[in-house]
Amino acid sequence: MQSVDISHIAEHVGEEVKLEGWVYNKRSSGSLVFLIVRDGTGFIQAVAVKGEIPDEDFQKCDELTQESSIVVSGKVKADKRAPGGYELAVTGVRPVHLAEEYPISLKKHGVDFLMDWRHLWLRTPRQSAILRIRHEIIGAIRDFLDEREFVLVDAPILTPSACEGTTTLFSTDYFDSTAYLSQSGQLYMEAAAMALGKVYCFGPTFRAEKSKTRRHLTEFWMVEPEMAWVDLDGNLKLQEELISYVVQRVLEERKNELATVERDTGRLENIKPPFPRVSYDEAVEILNKRGVEFEWGNDFGGGDETVLAEQFELPVFVHRYPTDIKAFYMKPDPSRPEICLSADLLAPEGYGEIIGGGQRIDDPRLLAARIKEHDLPEEAYAWYMDLRKFGSVPHSGFGLGLERVVAWICGIDHIRETIPFPRLLKRIYP
RNA sequence: UCCCUGGUAGCUCAAUGGCAGAGCAACCGGCUGUUAACCGGUGGGUUGUAGGUUCGAAUCCUACCCAGGGAGCCA
Numbered sequence: 001m002q003s004v005d006i007s008h009i010a011e012h013v014g015e016e017v018k019l020e021g022w023v024y025n026k027r028s029s030g031s032l033v034f035l036i037v038r039d040g041t042g043f044i045q046a047v048a049v050k051g052e053i054p055d056e057d058f059q060k061c062d063e064l065t066q067e068s069s070i071v072v073s074g075k076v077k078a079d080k081r082a083p084g085g086y087e088l089a090v091t092g093v094r095p096v097h098l099a100e101e102y103p104i105s106l107k108k109h110g111v112d113f114l115m116d117w118r119h120l121w122l123r124t125p126r127q128s129a130i131l132r133i134r135h136e137i138i139g140a141i142r143d144f145l146d147e148r149e150f151v152l153v154d155a156p157i158l159t160p161s162a163c164e165g166t167t168t169l170f171s172t173d174y175f176d177s178t179a180y181l182s183q184s185g186q187l188y189m190e191a192a193a194m195a196l197g198k199v200y201c202f203g204p205t206f207r208a209e210k211s212k213t214r215r216h217l218t219e220f221w222m223v224e225p226e227m228a229w230v231d232l233d234g235n236l237k238l239q240e241e242l243i244s245y246v247v248q249r250v251l252e253e254r255k256n257e258l259a260t261v262e263r264d265t266g267r268l269e270n271i272k273p274p275f276p277r278v279s280y281d282e283a284v285e286i287l288n289k290r291g292v293e294f295e296w297g298n299d300f301g302g303g304d305e306t307v308l309a310e311q312f313e314l315p316v317f318v319h320r321y322p323t324d325i326k327a328f329y330m331k332p333d334p335s336r337p338e339i340c341l342s343a344d345l346l347a348p349e350g351y352g353e354i355i356g357g358g359q360r361i362d363d364p365r366l367l368a369a370r371i372k373e374h375d376l377p378e379e380a381y382a383w384y385m386d387l388r389k390f391g392s393v394p395h396s397g398f399g400l401g402l403e404r405v406v407a408w409i410c411g412i413d414h415i416r417e418t419i420p421f422p423r424l425l426k427r428i429y430p
Numbered sequence: 431u432c433c434c435u436g437g438u439a440g441c442u443c444a445a446u447g448g449c450a451g452a453g454c455a456a457c458c459g460g461c462u463g464u465u466a467a468c469c470g471g472u473g474g475g476u477u478g479u480a481g482g483u484u485c486g487a488a489u490c491c492u493a494c495c496c497a498g499g500g501a502g503c504c505a
Contacts, residue, residue: 082465
């Protein structure tokens with residue numbers, strides 16, 4: 001008998017097929033047993049009727065517990081009474097493993113409890129849908145960059161020192177010395193861009209910050225494209241095209257999953273270039289006009305970002321931040337050195353900063369001065385200085401936080417549901 | 431690191447100084463179309479931990495642990 005995926009069940013109406021899956025839920029009424037079977041590709045109701053199948057099989061159906069694994073065979077029928085529109089008239093069942101008492105019921109649960117059972121929580125429709133959308137977003141990002149002839153260059157995860165010297169790093173023994181888990185692959189991408197032109201890395205990133213908010217993880221995934229011979233303007237154009245492509249592709253390819261997570265897709269449909277651009281100076285004016293007390297020279301807080309983003313229907317670029325509040329490698333604006341050629345992209349609907357990027361310093365003397373000003377160890381940055389000594393060119397890049405993009409596109413209020421096994425301030429289990 | 435809120439049965443919660451409870455889950459029984467099925471029954475507790483106040487503490491106080499939200503920092 002043919003073994004089929006539930007996602008393709010509609011192609012087998014009238015046939016007898018075999019499903020391999022798990023019991024998501026069971027309802028029984030004496031001589032009827034309704035099994036909701038899931039197989040990772042979908043859900044279907046299987047109905048066993050006493051008297052129509054061997055008593056032994058009926059008995060087995062009746063004894064199944066939530067999340068037991070089974071191989072069930074039956075005839076596929078269209079039936080309006082069944083959730084999903086199709087059901088399986090059971091002809092035989094083989095329990096593969098009878099599950100113990102399952103900890104996650106179909107009722108409401110608190111986040112802490114569900115996180116303790118994250119490895120089982122993933123089996124629920126909502127969590128599966130989020131993971132499928134995450135997968136689509138990753139695929140869309142890679143396809144977009146690959147089509148534009150970017151080369152994927154993997155950055156190291158074990159690094160000898162801080163990339164930016166700002167955030168707290170996780171350290172680990174490295175034989176007789178200390179290594180740190182990478183907080184960014186950017187500096188390495190700058191080296192790769194000088195070799196290959198357009199490159200990107202896509203990997204995990206680690207920050208030991210004791211952040212405890214809905215926007216932070218200690219381990220998260222970041223895409224970091226870097227382009228030689230590209231200025232800030234070209235950088236922003238690529239970003240808005242990338243984000244638009246990703247959003248439109250999820251809307252096309254993951255309609256069912258977006259419905260499962262109950263995303264209102266109205267505002268996503270309008271995500272197309274160009275995105276509005278607001279200078280830092282203008283952003284400060286907007287905040288002050290809206291009654292927010294904000295002084296030029298400070299960095300925006302979460303609340304400020306939300307106020308700014310609310311002024312626009314689309315994601316908005318805030319560009320040319322004060323040089324002092326950005327990383328040491330940001331190139332100053334030649335006409336106003338107190339501001340730099342940096343830009344962040346703020347997502348709508350309060351999802352905050354999803355991209356941070358800018359044009360890098362290409363002048364060797366200025367870069368050397370900045371490394372000194374920021375008290376960075378010169379030996380550790382010697383190789384980075386070399387990129388300015390041997391054929392320095394204008395270049396730009398950015399880092400996109402995958403989980404924040406997934407949260408925005410799915411409309412999820414906390415980033416912890418956007419990654420299979422989140423690492424949070426005090427959570428490293430499971 | 432700081433501020434706010436919370437921790438009671440496997441889960442979601444009630445009990446505000448006076449007998450620790452309900453719904454769901456589990457188990458037993460019933461039901462031929464259930465939709466988080468329903469109906470009847472049974473078992474289930476060191477009230478986060480340690481100390482203190484009190485005749486008496488889930489309830490008040492102190493410390494700690496854990497969680498949630500936020501600040502700072504960032505993607």
